[in-house]
Amino acid sequence: xxxxxxxxxxxxxLANQETIAVSCPESATIADLKQAIIEQLPExxxxxxxxxxxxxxxxxxxxxxxxxxxxxxxxxxxxxG
Amino acid sequence: xxxxxRDPIDPDAAIRQVSSTQAGAVVMFxxxxxxxxxxxxxxxxxxxxxxxxxxxxxxxxxxxxRDRWPIVECSIVHRLGHLELGEASxxxxxSTAHRRDAFxxxxxxMDRIKEEVPIWKEEHWADGTTEWxxxxxxPQEN
Numbered sequence: 374x375x376x377x378x379x380x381x382x383x384x385x386x387l388a389n390q391e392t393i394a395v396s397c398p399e400s401a402t403i404a405d406l407k408q409a410i411i412e413q414l415p416e417x418x419x420x421x422x423x424x425x426x427x428x429x430x431x432x433x434x435x436x437x438x439x440x441x442x443x444x445x446x447x448x449x450x451x452x453x454g
Numbered sequence: 455x456x457x458x459x460r461d462p463i464d465p466d467a468a469i470r471q472v473s474s475t476q477a478g479a480v481v482m483f484x485x486x487x488x489x490x491x492x493x494x495x496x497x498x499x500x501x502x503x504x505x506x507x508x509x510x511x512x513x514x515x516x517x518x519x520r521d522r523w524p525i526v527e528c529s530i531v532h533r534l535g536h537l538e539l540g541e542a543s544x545x546x547x548x549s550t551a552h553r554r555d556a557f558x559x560x561x562x563x564m565d566r567i568k569e570e571v572p573i574w575k576e577e578h579w580a581d582g583t584t585e586w587x588x589x590x591x592x593p594q595e596n
Binding site: 419427 | 501506544564567569574575586587590
């Protein structure tokens with residue numbers, strides 16, 4: 374399946390795109406998605422140990438399972454306020 | 455009340471919004487654009503966010519704060535886009551019956567916002583370079 378991942382801040386800058394489409398196995402988890410990103414978009418590999426992912430606007434963990442209709446976002450360390 | 459806006463923040467409006475005859479205390483925190491970070495000089499800042507999630511997380515934090523403290527009214531406004539030095543990027547204002555609760559709740563909200571809400575600051579340094587601020591992330595080469 375294809376997972377669309379929204380990018381922000383440095384992730385958007387490194388990929389030079391606002392959204393990436395990542396090919397993942399069916400019922401992939403966030404850990405699988407990260408592995409797929411390393412293979413398909415190596416320019417993002419350096420930050421992946423430091424970012425969180427959100428699924429449908431909630432923080433997810435490595436074991437969170439994805440479906441192709443989920444809204445997935447890559448959340449680099451935040452700096453609001 | 456939660457708001458994410460590109461318009462300048464009006465602290466007086468936030469105070470008016472949370473003022474209540476049920477409250478004996480109003481505490482407001484204003485985050486403003488600082489000129490120096492260590493020796494580096496800032497010219498301006500830019501803020502971006504993940505809008506749907508940022509609004510949701512701010513609303514969740516307001517609810518969580520109301521569960522912990524007897525808050526009468528609460529207003530959180532975060533600004534986006536280009537900010538000049540000295541301009542406010544965030545206001546957190548709230549009212550409670552007694553001051554201790556208001557001080558604690560504002561501090562707690564600011565600490566949580568800085569950890570959980572998907573909003574990012576981009577430094578526009580005086581030397582002409584720009585840099586997204588990501589605490590804990592090793593510097594990136596671009």
